[in-house]
Amino acid sequence: MDAGNVQHITDMMYALRNPAGVPTYPIVFMALGVLTFALHIFFVQLMLGTAGVTIAGAFSSDPHWRRLSAAMLEVAKVSVSVAIVIGVAPLLFVQVIYDPHWYTSNVLSADWVIAFILILILAYWSMYFYYFQNSKQKGVEAAPKARWSMILSVILLLVVGYIMHNLTKQMLHPELWQSWYMPNGQMDYSGSKLHASNLWRFGFFISMAIPVAGAMMVTYRRFKMVREDADMDYLNFAADVGKKWISVGSAIALAFYIGWMMTLPETAGDFGTSFWGIAGGVALIAYALWAKVRLKNNHPLCSYMALPMAVVAGLVVAISREMLRYGILEGFFGYDFMDYKVVMDWYSTALFFITFAVLGGAVLSYYLTVAWKVGQTNGVYTPSATVDRMGTAAIWILLLWMVQFFAVGFWVWAQ
Amino acid sequence: MELISLYPTWFEPNLGSGWVIGIIATFHVLASHTSVGAAMLFAYLSYRSYKEDRPDYLDFVKRYGLFLLVFTYVAGSITGPGIWYSTTVGSPNGIGALIHSFVWKWATEWVFFVIEVVGVYMIVYLVGKVDKKTHMKISLIFGISSLATMVIIIGILSFMMLPGKEQWFAEGGYLNGFYGTNTFVQMGMRVAFMFTMTAVVGGIVISTIKDATFKKEMTRKLGWLGIISTLIGSALFQWYLSSVPEQALLVMENRLPDYFEPSIMAVLAGTLAYFIITMIQPRLLVQGFAGAMTIIILVAGLWPEETARESMRKPWVAGQYVYSNQVIGRDVPGMDIQSQIPTLEKVGLLKAHPFTPEHLREVNEGNRIQAGEFITMTYCSNCHSPSQTGIRPLHRYFPDGMTQARMEDYIRGVIEPGTIAYMPKMPMTEDEVTALASYLLLNNEGGQTAITAAIDKEVADRKQKALAKESSDSANAVISLNSTTSQEAH
Numbered sequence: 057m058d059a060g061n062v063q064h065i066t067d068m069m070y071a072l073r074n075p076a077g078v079p080t081y082p083i084v085f086m087a088l089g090v091l092t093f094a095l096h097i098f099f100v101q102l103m104l105g106t107a108g109v110t111i112a113g114a115f116s117s118d119p120h121w122r123r124l125s126a127a128m129l130e131v132a133k134v135s136v137s138v139a140i141v142i143g144v145a146p147l148l149f150v151q152v153i154y155d156p157h158w159y160t161s162n163v164l165s166a167d168w169v170i171a172f173i174l175i176l177i178l179a180y181w182s183m184y185f186y187y188f189q190n191s192k193q194k195g196v197e198a199a200p201k202a203r204w205s206m207i208l209s210v211i212l213l214l215v216v217g218y219i220m221h222n223l224t225k226q227m228l229h230p231e232l233w234q235s236w237y238m239p240n241g242q243m244d245y246s247g248s249k250l251h252a253s254n255l256w257r258f259g260f261f262i263s264m265a266i267p268v269a270g271a272m273m274v275t276y277r278r279f280k281m282v283r284e285d286a287d288m289d290y291l292n293f294a295a296d297v298g299k300k301w302i303s304v305g306s307a308i309a310l311a312f313y314i315g316w317m318m319t320l321p322e323t324a325g326d327f328g329t330s331f332w333g334i335a336g337g338v339a340l341i342a343y344a345l346w347a348k349v350r351l352k353n354n355h356p357l358c359s360y361m362a363l364p365m366a367v368v369a370g371l372v373v374a375i376s377r378e379m380l381r382y383g384i385l386e387g388f389f390g391y392d393f394m395d396y397k398v399v400m401d402w403y404s405t406a407l408f409f410i411t412f413a414v415l416g417g418a419v420l421s422y423y424l425t426v427a428w429k430v431g432q433t434n435g436v437y438t439p440s441a442t443v444d445r446m447g448t449a450a451i452w453i454l455l456l457w458m459v460q461f462f463a464v465g466f467w468v469w470a471q
Numbered sequence: 472m473e474l475i476s477l478y479p480t481w482f483e484p485n486l487g488s489g490w491v492i493g494i495i496a497t498f499h500v501l502a503s504h505t506s507v508g509a510a511m512l513f514a515y516l517s518y519r520s521y522k523e524d525r526p527d528y529l530d531f532v533k534r535y536g537l538f539l540l541v542f543t544y545v546a547g548s549i550t551g552p553g554i555w556y557s558t559t560v561g562s563p564n565g566i567g568a569l570i571h572s573f574v575w576k577w578a579t580e581w582v583f584f585v586i587e588v589v590g591v592y593m594i595v596y597l598v599g600k601v602d603k604k605t606h607m608k609i610s611l612i613f614g615i616s617s618l619a620t621m622v623i624i625i626g627i628l629s630f631m632m633l634p635g636k637e638q639w640f641a642e643g644g645y646l647n648g649f650y651g652t653n654t655f656v657q658m659g660m661r662v663a664f665m666f667t668m669t670a671v672v673g674g675i676v677i678s679t680i681k682d683a684t685f686k687k688e689m690t691r692k693l694g695w696l697g698i699i700s701t702l703i704g705s706a707l708f709q710w711y712l713s714s715v716p717e718q719a720l721l722v723m724e725n726r727l728p729d730y731f732e733p734s735i736m737a738v739l740a741g742t743l744a745y746f747i748i749t750m751i752q753p754r755l756l757v758q759g760f761a762g763a764m765t766i767i768i769l770v771a772g773l774w775p776e777e778t779a780r781e782s783m784r785k786p787w788v789a790g791q792y793v794y795s796n797q798v799i800g801r802d803v804p805g806m807d808i809q810s811q812i813p814t815l816e817k818v819g820l821l822k823a824h825p826f827t828p829e830h831l832r833e834v835n836e837g838n839r840i841q842a843g844e845f846i847t848m849t850y851c852s853n854c855h856s857p858s859q860t861g862i863r864p865l866h867r868y869f870p871d872g873m874t875q876a877r878m879e880d881y882i883r884g885v886i887e888p889g890t891i892a893y894m895p896k897m898p899m900t901e902d903e904v905t906a907l908a909s910y911l912l913l914n915n916e917g918g919q920t921a922i923t924a925a926i927d928k929e930v931a932d933r934k935q936k937a938l939a940k941e942s943s944d945s946a947n948a949v950i951s952l953n954s955t956t957s958q959e960a961h
Contacts, residue, residue: 071474166481166560
């Protein structure tokens with residue numbers, strides 16, 4: 057690619073920027089995007105991994121496996137919801153600072169973008185179908201019904217993952233956009249093709265589902281062991297499977313990661329051997345080693361740390377991924393999201409952070425505390441006075457938020 | 472280079488990208504409005520259950536919650552971002568305008584959305600596992616959070632029609648864009664109709680109740696909720712119409728299909744009749760009846776309403792400054808946004824569009840139909856499909872027997888200056904007028920088959936010319952090389 061071509065592509069990307077600018081410093085959106093992507097992909101991996109355990113258990117005749125399968129289905133079901141809801145945030149932030157790239161990539165594969173919505177709904181319903189088919193079954197003697205629907209669900213989830221992978225990868229190739237819009241000398245307005253994939257990269261993010269599911273099984277043992285009716289044989293079995301999945305899964309994921317770094321496009325330069333290129337792999341190795349050492353004797357605190365540590369490793373990878381994007385778009389093409397026009401809006405910026413930290417923190421602390429305690433209680437859970445006060449505080453904070461929303465609104469309206 | 476922010480175009484020939492967005496949005500409105508209304512209903516029933524020690528209310532909450540979890544939460548939580556996806560591919564600058572002005576509002580809504588999703592699981596699965604007081608608190612939090620998601624999004628929806636305050640154009644600022652008469656009236660109207668939908672969809676759940684007395688009680692409760700909310704919503708709809716720009720009313724009078732008004736009236740009357748009948752005779756409330764009523768509301772009520780809201784904004788798609796064809800058609804000094812019309816008037820569309828292929832930048836005999844197609848796709852296809860089906864097909868607008876000259880006159884006199892009230896200005900060069908007229912004429916006479924054949928021929932000719940040029944260049948290079956070698960030998 058000669059300098060003239062690169063300049064033309066850079067001009068094109070800058071021309072596509074939204075002229076309304078952004079309401080705070082672009083780096084803030086980048087940071088939030090990375091953080092929420094790390095959480096999103098963690099829940100995607102948890103959903104896929106636990107769905108994998110569900111399928112493995114459904115085809116096993118071992119009672120422990122069957123039981124684990126049913127338990128992990130509950131996790132998978134909730135994880136789909138959480139993955140979707142958390143996925144909204146990185147989807148929002150990428151549109152703010154990388155709108156030229158995200159929108160172009162999407163339009164060029166528009167049919168798939170629309171298909172994404174339908175396939176995801178089908179995947180989710182398919183999982184629920186499996187759940188309802190088996191939810192009334194009490195024991196583990198009979199084989200689960202409609203196992204095909206769980207398999208179908210995972211396949212469909214992988215398809216939507218593959219679509220998303222392509223859309224993200226296409227963002228990194230502005231030099232090819234024009235040729236995708238006009239293949240063989242003729243315009244193609246259909247948006248019917250996916251244009252760019254790297255199976256190493258896709259395989260890496262998917263294979264991370266194995267160690268994450270492993271961490272879930274370790275945590276599951278720790279969480280359930282405090283109940284009076286805990287079956288330690290079964291729970292120890294779950295944790296052993298989990299530890300195995302962490303070791304084997306991390307090795308598989310590492311192989312994919314190395315493959316990904318070795319097959320980066322030329323525009324990425326020497327990213328694969330740069331600090332951030334290596335850091336992603338190191339994070340994986342560190343996680344596997346930590347799990348090997350610290351989970352060996354089912355240490356109570358470390359068992360709870362298995363999932364947060366996986367999030368930390370995922371966060372390092374998310375930063376690496378972002379640095380790769382920045383490296384290609386800024387390093388090679390000279391497009392720097394940091395120079396996006398800022399039209400500062402302090403009120404909406406502050407309102408978000410206060411809502412996120414104070415309101416979100418208060419409500420979710422209350423919700424999750426109750427959910428946690430219920431999971432460890434036999435019979436009906438009645439909260440302590442402190443937990444009850446947390447609920448009251450959460451309600452008051454919510455009401456105050458609504459009051460300020462309308463008070464500010466009416467004041468502005470009346471001006 | 473004078474490039475403007477135009478993306479590639481997605482052309483969906485069967486439905487049209489506009490309808491695709493509309494279908495997803497309509498489905499999402501049903502799912503999300505029902506969910507928010509139900510969340511508030513749950514808060515009320517949980518409170519009554521706690522105060523009156525009525526476990527049957529909580530049973531109902533669990534049944535309705537599970538139904539919502541599987542149907543509306545799954546579909547609603549996916550079709551919500553689905554609207555982003557569909558508008559991203561159908562109207563990237565429209566959604567971009569909203570995102571860049573209201574990113575923090577959406578991010579704030581996301582916080583409530585997270586609470587909502589965690590909350591619905593807790594409401595459903597913790598019935599009988601926590602005491603009633605705690606369940607009531609969980610439900611209250613869930614109800615308020617759900618309502619918050621709705622009031623936030625309505626400010627953004629209103630901006631699509633027009634910014635909250637006129638000052639926004641001069642001063643900018645999120646508050647001026649978000650809050651205004653249209654915002655609050657629309658909020659009231661949607662909250663009212665949200666309860667109507669909750670009452671109708673709730674009928675599906677009530678129909679499964681075995682205990683006749685409880686079924687009667689819940690039918691009456693939801694019936695009253697439905698009747699009152701429908702009446703209030705209808706009244707607010709009239710007020711809403713007074714809060715939209717005159718232009719929108721003009722479009723509504725002239726452009727909406729004939730079935731729009733009777734359809735809306737019939738649905739409102741039918742909904743009221745449905746509530747009254749089922750309140751008098753709860754045994755008539757069976758799953759089929761309630762399910763059919765839900766579909767009627769979706770197809771005959773929500774679809775025309777959402778379509779009307781989309782159509783009324785024309786020629787704008789967001790904030791009265793982004794045209795439906797993605798061009799920025801107005802200065803917004805408060806946001807330092809410049810109209811792109813002067814650039815288009817100066818250099819034409821083909822030179823201003825970042826994705827125009829090199830060989831289409833200048834119109835000539837060998838690319839006229841391709842250039843015309845490119846212009847049509849960019850300027851027209853969001854609202855008018857150049858196919859037989861799809862959204863308002865172009866061929867319906869031109870009589871048989873049009874000539875090139877008449878078509879060019881029409882483009883110069885009507886299309887370019889945007890003299891039709893609900894259509895944007897579409898500046899272009901004289902060469903582009905010729906190309907567009909040629910394409911439209913061919914599309915009118917021969918349809919897609921003729922267009923494809925003409926483009927195939929243009930492409931083949933271009934390739935042949937390129938090949939001929941290549942071989943001529945190599946021949947010249949050989950001659951030049953021979954001559955150089957010969958000179959060197961001398």
